[in-house]
Amino acid sequence: MNSISNLGESVSRKFRHHLKWFAGARPRLYFPLFRRRSGYADLLVDETTDICIEGYPRSANSFAVGAFEYAQSAPVQVAHHTHVPANPMRACERDVPTLVLIRDPYDAVVSNVALSKQTQVTEQGAESPVQWLSFGTLLNAWCTFYRSVRPYRDRMVVASLGAVVDDMGRVIDRINAHFGTDFDRFEHTPDAVAEVHAGRGYHAGPSEQRDQLKADTRADFDAQLQADPALRHTLEEANALHDALTRKREAEYR
Secondary structure (H helix, E strand, C coil), X not given: CCHHHHHHHHHHHHHHHHHHHHHHCXXXXXXXXXXXXXXXXXXXXXXXXXXXEEECCCCCHHHHHHHHHHHCCCCCCEEECCCCCHHHHHHHHCCCCEEEEECCHHHHHHHHHHHHHHHHHHHHCCCCCCCCCCHHHHHHHHHHHHHHHXXXXXXXXXXXXHHHHHCHHHHHHHHHHHHCCCCCCCCCCHHHXXXXXXXXXXXXXXXXXXXXXXXXXXXXXXXXXXXXXXXHHXXXXXXXXXXXXXXXXXXXXX
16 A cells, blocks of 8 residues: 555544444444444344353454354354444343453553454555554553443453463353353363364464564554553553453352
């Protein structure tokens, strides 16, 4: 792309991002708008939903959904992968079992940027991938997601990326204990994990290429954090939200 094309693409992406996140924190606005979009009908909570599994991008969403579906002996309807809070908010309001996935905000943003660049290289052949959205914009979106779902904390199960990738079976145990459900347990064996990863695409698992992109992204992020007090403040807010949502509750971890 030339500089003019890059500018146009950047403006378009920022506009779409802000529209998505403005609506995405407001279920009454988000659902009428996005239910009409191609591919969204099966992702959104409705009267047929058995469980909602949602989180900010790069929080083990693909693995959690894949492992959950892999384990079930009967078909289940899972609302997932909208990556906005409206879906889990609507699920909690309707007493639908809800699993909210969470990752350290710094790591989530770094992984999000790295995957975007990897996609440009892998799918578009870009030699110099572009960071379309600023670190501040992405951190604010992270805060919007978890600030919006926090009032529903007692009506959902929250699982960290580490909990999901280490033992998704235990996460399902927590869901069943919290909601009185009887979802089948995922047996977290190497073979089962490999089968789940095999069906999710290159974006779902780690790669050497993305590791290098992450290293470059961390260096950029750290430099901007040093130079920008407002960005540091946003990260502090995000870390506080993360701590509040992941603080262990005795009854949930028995």
